Amino acid sequence: MPPLARAAHASHSLRCVTGLPDSLVDVDASRLALSFYCIGSLDILDVLNEKVNTITRNEWRKWFWEQQTSGPHGSGFKPSSFMTGQGPASEFEESSPEYSCPHVIMTYTALLSLAILRDNFAGLDRPGIVAFLRGCQREDGSFRTTPQGTESDLRTVYCAFAISSMLNDWSGVDVDRAKAFIALCRTYEGGYGQEPSCEAQGGTTYTAIASLYLVPRSEGEEPLTAAEREQTIRWLSSNQDESGGFRGRTGKAADACYCFWCGASLRILGRDDLVNGLALVKFLDSCQFKFGGISKAPGEHPDPYHTYLSLAAIAMYPPPLGESGSNASWHLAPIDPLLNATQATARWIRDHVP
Amino acid sequence: MAKATKPLYSSLDEWADVQPLDQYEKVNPLAPIFYTDEYKDATSYFRGIVKSDEMSPRVLDLTEHIIRLNPAHYTAWQYRYRTLMNIKAPLDVELKLMDELAVKYLKTYQVWHHRRLILTETRDPQRELAFVEESLREDTKNYHTWSHRQWVLSHFNDSDLWRGELDFLDTMFNQDIRNNSAWHHRFFVVFQSGVREGEEDRERVVRRELTFTKQNISFAPNNPSAWNYLRGVLEFNKLPFSTLTTFVFPYTQPTDPEAVDLVDLDNPPPSKQAELPCPAAIEFLADIYESEGGESLLKANQLWKSLADEHDTMRKRYWEYRIKESLQKGSA
Numbered sequence: 001m002p003p004l005a006r007a008a009h010a011s012h013s014l015r016c017v018t019g020l021p022d023s024l025v026d027v028d029a030s031r032l033a034l035s036f037y038c039i040g041s042l043d044i045l046d047v048l049n050e051k052v053n054t055i056t057r058n059e060w061r062k063w064f065w066e067q068q069t070s071g072p073h074g075s076g077f078k079p080s081s082f083m084t085g086q087g088p089a090s091e092f093e094e095s096s097p098e099y100s101c102p103h104v105i106m107t108y109t110a111l112l113s114l115a116i117l118r119d120n121f122a123g124l125d126r127p128g129i130v131a132f133l134r135g136c137q138r139e140d141g142s143f144r145t146t147p148q149g150t151e152s153d154l155r156t157v158y159c160a161f162a163i164s165s166m167l168n169d170w171s172g173v174d175v176d177r178a179k180a181f182i183a184l185c186r187t188y189e190g191g192y193g194q195e196p197s198c199e200a201q202g203g204t205t206y207t208a209i210a211s212l213y214l215v216p217r218s219e220g221e222e223p224l225t226a227a228e229r230e231q232t233i234r235w236l237s238s239n240q241d242e243s244g245g246f247r248g249r250t251g252k253a254a255d256a257c258y259c260f261w262c263g264a265s266l267r268i269l270g271r272d273d274l275v276n277g278l279a280l281v282k283f284l285d286s287c288q289f290k291f292g293g294i295s296k297a298p299g300e301h302p303d304p305y306h307t308y309l310s311l312a313a314i315a316m317y318p319p320p321l322g323e324s325g326s327n328a329s330w331h332l333a334p335i336d337p338l339l340n341a342t343q344a345t346a347r348w349i350r351d352h353v354p
Numbered sequence: 355m356a357k358a359t360k361p362l363y364s365s366l367d368e369w370a371d372v373q374p375l376d377q378y379e380k381v382n383p384l385a386p387i388f389y390t391d392e393y394k395d396a397t398s399y400f401r402g403i404v405k406s407d408e409m410s411p412r413v414l415d416l417t418e419h420i421i422r423l424n425p426a427h428y429t430a431w432q433y434r435y436r437t438l439m440n441i442k443a444p445l446d447v448e449l450k451l452m453d454e455l456a457v458k459y460l461k462t463y464q465v466w467h468h469r470r471l472i473l474t475e476t477r478d479p480q481r482e483l484a485f486v487e488e489s490l491r492e493d494t495k496n497y498h499t500w501s502h503r504q505w506v507l508s509h510f511n512d513s514d515l516w517r518g519e520l521d522f523l524d525t526m527f528n529q530d531i532r533n534n535s536a537w538h539h540r541f542f543v544v545f546q547s548g549v550r551e552g553e554e555d556r557e558r559v560v561r562r563e564l565t566f567t568k569q570n571i572s573f574a575p576n577n578p579s580a581w582n583y584l585r586g587v588l589e590f591n592k593l594p595f596s597t598l599t600t601f602v603f604p605y606t607q608p609t610d611p612e613a614v615d616l617v618d619l620d621n622p623p624p625s626k627q628a629e630l631p632c633p634a635a636i637e638f639l640a641d642i643y644e645s646e647g648g649e650s651l652l653k654a655n656q657l658w659k660s661l662a663d664e665h666d667t668m669r670k671r672y673w674e675y676r677i678k679e680s681l682q683k684g685s686a
Contacts, residue, residue, distance in 0.1 A: 020387045026426045026462075028387055035384040059382045066381050081383065083429050085375035085401045099404050099429050149432065151467050188541050188586030194497070197504040197546065199538040201497065237672045238578065244668070250534040250579050252495065274671045 001285065001319050003329040008292030009307055010047050013038040015292075016304050017060075031080035032067055035060075036109035037304035043116045043342050044311045044332050061117045064110050068125065069102055073135040073147035075128025076102025077110035101146050102132055108159035111166050112341050115349035124353065126167060133160050133172030141174065141181030142195070153195045154185055158207035162339055165214045166349050175215055182208050189250065190231035202239060202248035205232070206261040210338050213268050229269060236262045237274050244279030245287075245297075255296045256287045256306045259313035264337040267316055277317035281330060284310045312340065360419075362395040368412070375401035393423050404433060409440040418451070425459040431468050438472075445476050457489050466498045470505060482506045483515060487522060494526070500535045504542055516550050519543045531570055534579040541583060545590050556591075563587050565619060568601055572622035575605055581634040595642045602642070605635030606657070633666045644680055651684050 017038045020027065027034050039060070042048040048057070067077045078084075083100045107129065114121065135147040136156070143156035157178050164170045184196035185208060191200025192208035209232070212223035224232065239246045239262050245254030246262040259280050266272050286298040287310060293302025294310040315332035336346035363369040376398050379386070389397075396419050403413055417434035420427050438448060452469050459465045473479055486503045490496065507515055520543070526536040544553075544563060553559050567584045571577065588595055601621040604610075609630045616623055624630055636657050643654035655677050662673035 017384050020385055022388050022390050022393070025387055025389065025393060025424045027385075028424055029427050029429065031383075031385050031387070038385065060384060063381045063384050081378045082397070082427075083401065083404070084378040085405065086378050087375075099433065145428075149428070150471060151428075151463065187538065188545075188590060189538075189582050194501065197508060197542050198501050199497070199535055234672075235582075237669055240668060242668055249495070250537075250582060251532050251577075252534070271675070274669075274675055276668055276671060279668060 001327050005288055006045050010045050010051055012292035013041040028082045029079050032106045033109045034304055036113045037308035039113050039116050041308045041311055044315055046333050057117055061119050064114050065123050070128055071101055074132030075125035076107035076132045078102055079106045103146050104136055104143055104156045104159045108162050115345045121353050130169055130172035141177035154204045154207045158211045161211040161214045190235035202258040202261040206265045209265045209268050214338050233269055233271050236266050243283050245283035256294055257309040260309035263313050263316055267337045275317055278319055280317050281319050284314055363399040364395055372399055372402045374398035375405055396420050409437045413437045425462040428464055431464045435471055445472050448472055457492055460493055460496055466502050479506050479510045494533055495535045531574050532577050537579040537583045541586055560591050568622050575624050575628045575632040578634055599642055602635050602638050605632045606639050636661055651680055
């Protein structure tokens with residue numbers, strides 16, 4: 001294998017954190033998630049402290065904490081200051097709380113980002129977050145992205161579960177109702193769709209599987225029946241196509257991000273030994289962009305999302321080390337497949353959330 | 355588009371009464387976007403409007419403008435929806451606009467979500483299915499578009515809407531028999547959304563679906579979507595895979611140059627051009643042998659081995675896993 005272009009991928013991530021061109025204005029309402037992908041890439045490459053000095057890291061932490069917002073529906077993190085006006089910080093939020101409110105997906109990515117930055121979480125409004133999650137859950141068990149919003153699907157269920165797991169407090173979610181919703185999203189193929197009646201898709205299948213395995217359970221209790229488990233393993237494994245990469249849906253082309261979504265699902269199910277790791281890494285090798293970053297498929301343009309998820313997939317499925325240390329560049333920080341972070345970061349958050 | 359020439363709100367008399375509110379940026383932000391003046395100006399007026407809680411026709415112009423610059427601006431969508439309700443704006447006009455925006459921003463979640471909210475209000479889905487069919491022309495596998503169709507059908511649950519679904523699917527399959535979204539939709543329509551008039555005889559329905567799938571496999575055997583559908587129909591209706599042994603067997607064999615074209619509706623043979631053997635058929639037959647157990651396990655093992663070593667080497671490890679699992683089960 002040619003070496004993994006670690007330095008170039010780190011530079012790409014740093015470039016994106018520093019600033020984005022106007023052509024990417026459609027991430028304005030999800031900038032925090034994008035920042036997580038950039039910082040997360042630096043974490044997996046294990047270069048955060050080397051490339052970013054303490055002063056800057058502290059500034060970054062401060063920025064994440066600035067996105068924590070409280071209101072009548074509890075506390076959490078918002079995507080950025082895209083709806084925050086100048087003037088006394090709280091004035092706008094007090095006059096229009098529902099338009100500058102926390103967002104479930106951003107709250108999940110903010111907690112992970114702060115853990116990557118090794119924050120002590122002293123500023124965390126724990127009861128506020130629990131109340132926020134409670135306010136987001138709908139009758140059908142799914143979660144709204146924001147307390148007054150109307151969008152909800154499996155992605156938000158996963159974020160609510162991951163947050164509950166990080167806080168080690170499940171009182172903000174009705175687990176049984178959420179599990180009933182997840183079950184409705186299961187399809188005849190063995191994967192899960194974004195909402196009930198939707199087609200099986202790799203990303204939403206990850207959120208379903210990871211959610212089910214995040215819930216604390218008694219010994220011997222299995223979240224899936226044996227038949228369901230085998231059917232899901234079959235479908236996940238059938239998504240590795242002749243390119244070596246994984247596709248997100250039956251019959252579609254492989255895409256770097258599904259190397260993580262499907263690869264991590266198989267790892268959660270204890271069957272990562274079924275992945276053709278070398279073929280997967282070769283596919284991701286071909287997705288590297290010559291000026292840094294990893295794209296969804298060979299020849300496409302890179303972005304922080306595909307860069308992060310590709311690195312996370314490589315970390316789970318590294319090529320074997322040669323005798324002379326060849327392939328060493330492909331060995332990255334080990335990943336916690338349930339939280340989607342490095343194991344060290346996952347451990348940090350579990351140890352440091354007060 | 356007149357993007358460059360659109361005057362800024364700050365230069366317009368009719369917006370002079372609004373106090374714009376610039377975006378807060380004190381701490382060094384992460385991943386800041388180098389906004390255009392147009393976006394900065396429009397969003398400053400939008401924050402001002404939200405702060406004063408104004409709901410008026412001009413808010414519709416402003417939010418449309420922002421959405422065209424950034425279709426993922428979910429707050430602009432939320433506020434737009436509230437304004438539409440508040441001023442009782444004509445929703446047919448809104449839906450017309452959404453027809454344009456949905457195709458333009460096909461991959462944006464919010465476009466489709468807003469459409470749902472509007473339809474929930476109007477309770478008039480009559481033109482929706484035709485609209486979905488039209489927008490699928492742009493991207494025949496678009497996830498949002500298919501989800502929208504599934505939502506329309508189940509939300510309104512009107513027999514007039516359901517009636518044309520199989521014909522619609524025929525059109526989609528005629529374009530591309532490998533479109534898994536269409537296969538999934540068929541499963542949803544036939545099995546997972548209740549029993550409709552004319553479909554009460556479930557045995558007949560299952561027979562029809564099996565015939566349909568087998569026919570399609572005979573035209574294009576290496577189509578994983580069709581095989582997954584076949585498995586789905588059998589499993590959902592609790593029918594053993596072995597009911598299809600006669601059908602499946604010829605697909606597990608090398609191409610037979612001597613074969614003559616047979617018309618057999620129950621067990622349509624592979625077409626002459628078919629690339630055989632077909633890995634999905636081998637997997638299917640191995641599953642049949644595995645469920646028989648006993649002596650047949652050996653046959654299943656041979657088939658899995660042929661997949662691992664010859665017909666599907668990318669998934670070698672999966673097939674070896676199947677062999678190992680079956681041996682463990684067999685000895686248990």
